[in-house]
Amino acid sequence: xxxxxxxxxxxxxxxxxxxxxxxxxxxxxxxxxxxxxxxxxxxxxxxxxxxxxxxxxxxxxxxxxxxxxxxxxxxxxxxxxxxxxxxxxxxxxxxxxxxxxxxxxxxxxxxxxxxxxxxxxxxxxxxxxxxxxxxxxxxxxxxxxxxxxxxxxxxxxxxxxxxxxxxxxxxxxxxxxxxxxxxxxxxxxxxxxxxxxxxxxxxxxxxxxxxxxxxxxxxxxxxxxxxxxxxxxxxxxxxxxxxxxxxxxxxxxxxxxxxxxxxxxxxxxxxxxxxxxxxxxxxxxxxxxxxxxxxxxxxxxxxxxxxxxxxxxxxxxxxxxxxx
Amino acid sequence: xxxxxxxxxxxxxxxxxxxxxxxxxxxxxxxxxxxxxxxxxxxxxxxxxxxxxxxxxxxxxxxxxxxxxxxxxxxxxxxxxxxxxxxxxxxxxxxxxxxxxxxxxxxxxxxxxxxxxxxxxxxxxxxxxxxxxxxxxxxxxxxxxxxxxxxxxxxxxxxxxxxxxxxxxxxxxxxxxxxxxxxxxxxxxxxxxxxxxxxxxxxxxxxxxxxxxxxxxxxxxxxxxxxxxxxxxxxxxxxxxxxxxxxxxxxxxxxxxxxxxxxxxxxxxxxxxxxxxxxxxxxxxxxxxxxxxxxxxxxxxxxxxxxxxxxxxxxxxxxxxxxxxxxxxxxxxxxxxxxxxxxxxxxxxxxxxxxxxxxxxxxxxxxxxxxxxxxxxxxxxxxxxxxxxxxxxxxxxxxxxxxxxxxxxxxxxxxxxxxxxxxxxxxxxxxxxxxxxxxxxxxxxxxxxxxxxxxxxxxxxxxxxxxxxxxxxxxxxxxxxxxxxxxxxxxxxxxxxxxxxxxxxx
Numbered sequence: 001x002x003x004x005x006x007x008x009x010x011x012x013x014x015x016x017x018x019x020x021x022x023x024x025x026x027x028x029x030x031x032x033x034x035x036x037x038x039x040x041x042x043x044x045x046x047x048x049x050x051x052x053x054x055x056x057x058x059x060x061x062x063x064x065x066x067x068x069x070x071x072x073x074x075x076x077x078x079x080x081x082x083x084x085x086x087x088x089x090x091x092x093x094x095x096x097x098x099x100x101x102x103x104x105x106x107x108x109x110x111x112x113x114x115x116x117x118x119x120x121x122x123x124x125x126x127x128x129x130x131x132x133x134x135x136x137x138x139x140x141x142x143x144x145x146x147x148x149x150x151x152x153x154x155x156x157x158x159x160x161x162x163x164x165x166x167x168x169x170x171x172x173x174x175x176x177x178x179x180x181x182x183x184x185x186x187x188x189x190x191x192x193x194x195x196x197x198x199x200x201x202x203x204x205x206x207x208x209x210x211x212x213x214x215x216x217x218x219x220x221x222x223x224x225x226x227x228x229x230x231x232x233x234x235x236x237x238x239x240x241x242x243x244x245x246x247x248x249x250x251x252x253x254x255x256x257x258x259x260x261x262x263x264x265x266x267x268x269x270x271x272x273x274x275x276x277x278x279x280x281x282x283x284x285x286x287x288x289x290x291x292x293x294x295x296x297x298x299x300x301x302x303x304x305x306x307x308x309x310x311x312x313x314x315x316x317x318x319x320x321x322x323x324x
Numbered sequence: 325x326x327x328x329x330x331x332x333x334x335x336x337x338x339x340x341x342x343x344x345x346x347x348x349x350x351x352x353x354x355x356x357x358x359x360x361x362x363x364x365x366x367x368x369x370x371x372x373x374x375x376x377x378x379x380x381x382x383x384x385x386x387x388x389x390x391x392x393x394x395x396x397x398x399x400x401x402x403x404x405x406x407x408x409x410x411x412x413x414x415x416x417x418x419x420x421x422x423x424x425x426x427x428x429x430x431x432x433x434x435x436x437x438x439x440x441x442x443x444x445x446x447x448x449x450x451x452x453x454x455x456x457x458x459x460x461x462x463x464x465x466x467x468x469x470x471x472x473x474x475x476x477x478x479x480x481x482x483x484x485x486x487x488x489x490x491x492x493x494x495x496x497x498x499x500x501x502x503x504x505x506x507x508x509x510x511x512x513x514x515x516x517x518x519x520x521x522x523x524x525x526x527x528x529x530x531x532x533x534x535x536x537x538x539x540x541x542x543x544x545x546x547x548x549x550x551x552x553x554x555x556x557x558x559x560x561x562x563x564x565x566x567x568x569x570x571x572x573x574x575x576x577x578x579x580x581x582x583x584x585x586x587x588x589x590x591x592x593x594x595x596x597x598x599x600x601x602x603x604x605x606x607x608x609x610x611x612x613x614x615x616x617x618x619x620x621x622x623x624x625x626x627x628x629x630x631x632x633x634x635x636x637x638x639x640x641x642x643x644x645x646x647x648x649x650x651x652x653x654x655x656x657x658x659x660x661x662x663x664x665x666x667x668x669x670x671x672x673x674x675x676x677x678x679x680x681x682x683x684x685x686x687x688x689x690x691x692x693x694x695x696x697x698x699x700x701x702x703x704x705x706x707x708x709x710x711x712x713x714x715x716x717x718x719x720x721x722x723x724x725x726x727x728x729x730x731x732x733x734x735x736x737x738x739x740x741x742x743x744x745x746x747x748x749x750x751x752x753x754x755x756x757x758x759x760x761x762x763x764x765x766x767x768x769x770x771x772x773x774x775x776x777x778x779x780x781x782x783x784x785x786x787x788x789x790x791x792x793x794x795x796x797x798x799x800x801x802x803x804x805x806x807x808x809x810x811x812x813x814x815x816x817x818x819x820x821x822x823x824x825x826x827x828x829x830x
Contacts, residue, residue, distance in 0.1 A: 190664050191630060205451040206560060209568050210534045218534070219568045221451070221560075229449045231561050233568070250364065250454040265630060266665045272636025273565060274658045274665075298369035305376020309349070312383035320390050 183222060184230035186263055186276065194265040198276065200232065201225070201258045201284055205248035208241055222259060222276070223248065234259055235270070236278040246287025256285035329820040333399055335389040340403045341410055342385025343481050344472060348411050349378035352418070354463050359456035362538075367422070367456035374418040381414065398816065405813035407472050408801055412436040415464055422457050424448055426787035429794070433784075436797045438464035439472070440804035441687060443556015443653035443778030444796075446786045450561040455542060458559050462546045468804075469553025469583075469687040470515060471508075478508035511587045515552065522548035522579050529572050543567075547654075551579035554687045556653025556778035563655040570639065573656060577646045584650035584682030588725060603723040606683045609697035610649075617677050618645055624669030631665050644779075648677040651689040653778025663781055668764055675768045678777035679749060689776030689803050691745045694724060695738040702735040744807040748774045752799050756783050759792045773799035 181198040202222035211217040218238045224230040236259075248254025261278040264270075269277075329337075352375040359368035395403065412435035420431035430446045437444045438461050447453070467475055523544045530540035546559045560566040564573060589607075592600040601607055618641075625631045625641060640656050647654045662671060681690015705720040712718050720730040728734075752770025757763060761783045769783035773796045784796060802810045 187658070188660055194630070206566065207533075207535045207539060209566070210532070212533075212569055212571075221562060221566065223449075223451060223561075229561070231451070233562060233565065248452060250452055252452075266633075266636065266661065268633055268636075270568075271639040272631055272633060272657070272661075272665075273568075273640075274661055292363060292365050294363075294365050295369075298365070299372055302369055302372025302374075302376050305373060305380055309376055309379025309383055312380065312387075313346075316383060316386055316390070323391055 181263075182226070182228075182230075183224035183232050184226065184228035186232045186274075187224075187228070187230035189263065189265055189274075191265060193263055196263055197260065197279075198263045199258065199260040200276070201256060202232075203248050203256050204244050204246075204254040204287070205231070207247060208238075208244070210238075211235065220244070220247075222257060223254075225256065232263075232276050233273065234261070234276045234278050236281065240278065240281045243281070243283035244287075246289065248287065251290045251292060253288045253290075255283055255287040258282045258284050327398065327816060327819065329398075329402070329816055333396075333402070336392045336395065336399050337402045337406070338385045338388035339392040340395060340399075341406055342382045342388070344382075344403070344407050344476055345378055345385060345410065345414060346382030347476055347479070347481055348414055348467075349375045349382055351463055351467060352378060352460070355418070355456040355460035358459040359454065362455045364454045364456050367418075367454045370418050370421050371456060371460070374414070377417060378414045398812075401809050401812050402816065404473055405805060405809050408439055408468075408804060409436065409797075411472065412439050412797075415439065415460070418460065419457065422453065424450070424453055424457070427790075429790055430786055430788075433793055433797055434461070435464070436800050437778065438555070438557060439468035440776050440800045441465055441469045441553055441555040441651075441689070441778075442773060442776040442800045442803075443550070444772060444780045444784055444800075445557060446784060446788065448786050450559075453559075458542070458546060461557050462549045462555070462559075465553050465555035465557055466515075466549050469549075469555055470511060474508040474511055477505055478512045480505065510591065514587060514590050518552050518579070518582060519545075519548045522552065522575060525575055526572060529569055529575070530567070533567060533569055547572075547576065548579065551576045551652060551654065552583040552687070554580060554583045554650050554652040554682065554689070554776075556647075556651075558654065562658075564643070565656050565658070573639070573643055576654060577643060580646050580650040580652045580654070583652070584686050584688040586683045586685030588685050589683075592725065600723075600725065605697040605701070605722040605724050606693040609693040609700070610683065613680060613693065613696065614645065614649060614677075617649075617673060618642075621645055621670055621673045621677075624667050624673060628665070628667040628670070631661075631667075631670075644674060645677060648674045648777060648779060649680065649682060649688075649690075651678060651681045651775050651777040653772070655779060659781050662779070663765065671764055671768060674779065675771045678775045678779065679745070679771045681775050681777070691742055691775070695742055697722065698730065698734055698738040699742060701730050702738075705730055741806060741808070744811075745774060745803075748799060748802060748807075752795065755792060755795045759783075759789050769796070770799065774803040776800060776803050 181193075181200050183200050183202050186193065186198065186200065200222060202224050204220050205223045206221045209219040211219060214235075216238055218236060218241060220234050220236060220241065221231050222234050244255045244257065246252055246254050258281070259276065259278045260280040261276050263276050265274055266272045267275050267277075352371050356368060356371040356375060359365070359371060412432055415435035415438065416428065416431035419425060419434055420428050424447050425431040425434070426446070426448060434445055434447055436442070443465075523541075526544035526548055527540050530543055531537065533540075535543065543559055546557075547564070549555065550557050558564065558566070564576060567573075585601075586606065589601050589604060622637055622641060625637055631637070631640075643654070643656045646652075647656075657665070662674070666674075679690060680696055681692055682688025684692040684694045701720050701722050705718060708718045708720065721727050722730060749767070749771050752774060753763070753767040756766030756769055761769070765781045765783050768779075768781055771777065772779050773784075783792070
């Protein structure tokens with residue numbers, strides 16, 4: 001019996017060895033592929049600058065089925081020396097969305113990461129990843145600079161524009177950034193809004209709830225200021241909540257916040273919760289507390305009715321005792 | 325010939341209804357006290373007025389009969405049947421004047437939903453509601469979850485006036501101890517212990533989440549009441565999602581399951597007879613039903629791209645299944661997710677789970693496991709009879725507080741209630757569709773109302789069509805009374821309204 005078992009182990013060992021070898025091969029392939037793409041010499045990567053310089057057409061700009069510019073192409077379109085703040089119109093706008101200085105109130109965080117140098121929310125792993133990859137690509141490009149594109153005659157600004165300031169004039173409408181969405185639209189969102197960057201404004205209500213598995217982060221609830229009273233939970237760095245002076249509840253109007261972030265219809269980082277991962281937060285309006293004053297006159301009708309009820313109760317009791 | 329209510333009957337019914345209304349006025353002192361503690365002066369004055377009106381109305385009704393005597397079974401059915409709606413009407417007074425309801429009927433809807441522990445709510449801007457109003461909503465859950473009659477009897481409100489008739493008319497037929505008053509006191513004691521322990525644990529969790537002590541206590545108390553009494557109201561608009569706490573969700577899942585178990589089984593377990601719980605037909609049916617439905621629910625969700633994550637399925641899916649079968653109505657997914665991120669299959673599966681509900685003798689609603697088990701057993705009996713020789717006498721037994729033999733009467737009772745539930749589900753769905761609703765949400769909402777499940781999607785909303793709202797109110801009422809009491813009441817009232825001459829002709 002034991003011999004049989006030993007014999008049976010051989011194919012198992014063989015399978016395990018084969019699996020390990022396969023895994024090693026796969027890891028090696030991935031590593032080599034990464035190295036090739038990192039140094040910018042990978043054959044699969046197109047040369048977007050050349051395409052742009054060469055009087056590009058719609059067909060030359062890589063897009064997906066929905067007409068959104070292919071984010072993979074955007075990674076290579078990061079110009080060298082550019083910190084990413086001015087290329088919001090470029091491809092891969094999810095990563096860049098948080099980097100565009102917002103119009104309106106002063107933001108707490110202006111460059112895509114959480115303010116005060118705190119790390120970006122981990123839930124934006126996808127976007128953070130895209131950003132870091134873009135950064136890597138830019139670093140790599142510094143070491144191996146491609147040929148600068150020729151200076152183009154600019155119909156608006158004339159000659160002498162910065163050739164590094166690459167703006168694609170053929171940029172298609174980018175549906176990955178939806179400006180000023182209403183909270184009720186998020187509450188009734190379909191899959192179209194899933195993983196989209198949105199900006200919403202609403203009143204902070206309830207409490208600041210600590211995020212149980214993400215130290216340094218918390219949850220707040222944003223309520224629509226319209227008649228829908230729609231709400232969306234917002235995942236946010238705790239530091240960024242400093243401008244919230246009041247949390248809405250009975251007799252309290254919470255701080256009105258403008259929040260920009262990525263909306264998830266079913267968030268993979270939070271076990272399928274519908275949420276909004278905040279990138280940028282700005283206080284639009286301070287909260288307020290309605291002082292309730294005690295008005296004794298308001299208690300008079302209630303008092304009279306209660307006394308009347310008590311009198312009736314006593315009369316009933318008296319009548320029943322009388323019958324007994 | 326149908327029996328008619330006599331004037332004497334009406335006076336006796338009025339008297340006992342007055343007693344319940346008076347008790348409800350006392351219940352309003354709880355939100356009044358809360359308002360005074362938290363210095364919410366407007367709600368305080370509102371609850372004082374509401375308590376005064378309710379008290380005067382209760383006393384007036386009691387004057388209808390000074391010495392009412394013992395309640396007959398018919399009168400008890402009428403008292404119980406009317407009580408749920410009459411009290412909801414009084415509950416709607418302070419609710420409506422809170423300014424959080426689009427129409428007066430919405431406030432009545434929430435009153436009925438609170439008392440019948442349905443948990444469906446059409447309140448607007450819940451997160452700005454006062455503590456006093458919230459306290460009242462959960463006080464209604466506590467009263468309705470335990471049962472109006474159970475609470476009234478445990479306080480000795482009816483004296484010697486036909487406690488047993490009232491007790492059974494509320495859909496409870498099993499006694500922990502032979503004495504009805506002691507049985508009701510046992511139910512109240514168990515509830516008090518479990519809610520107190522749960523409140524303490526959840527309050528600790530809420531404090532850990534960063535909530536202020538007062539808010540932590542109140543939130544813990546309210547969700548504990550709502551969870552154990554399978555109500556479904558929550559103090560925050562985002563339901564249980566608001567807390568973002570997995571431990572809290574686990575505690576609530578345990579609490580909901582405890583609430584869906586028959587109180588009689590608690591007594592058996594308390595006596596050391598633990599095996600009675602595992603042998604019981606309800607426990608066996610529950611395990612079988614939930615296993616099958618959990619499998620179907622998971623299978624249909626996992627094939628849907630928006631909700632195929634294993635952790636999401638475990639955390640959200642499991643909670644929703646438990647919330648549905650206990651007919652609590654807590655949510656850890658948004659209403660939009662149910663209609664958008666869930667597949668139609670998952671949506672319907674939740675409706676089926678709610679339709680069957682929990683155990684009889686518990687605070688859960690729905691058809692009940694015991695009836696499903698009995699119907700299943702009767703199918704087994706029929707198959708056995710078909711296969712057995714003509715001379716054989718087939719006996720099928722089941723365990724429910726001891727070994728019992730399946731009799732035609734038991735099967736008839738189970739089948740009758742089952743059919744009535746199904747008919748009401750179908751009619752409710754048709755009413756929803758007639759009001760312009762989509763078929764699946766209309767079915768879902770109809771089931772949620774009748775089973776007192778309370779998970780609502782798009783049909784029930786603030787300011788909905790009054791006819792639809794009235795029908796949903798009727799469904800909640802019928803579901804809580806398990807039809808027989810309500811049907812008996814409707815027939816008696818109908819017969820009493822028909823002029824005597826016409827009645828003779830028929």
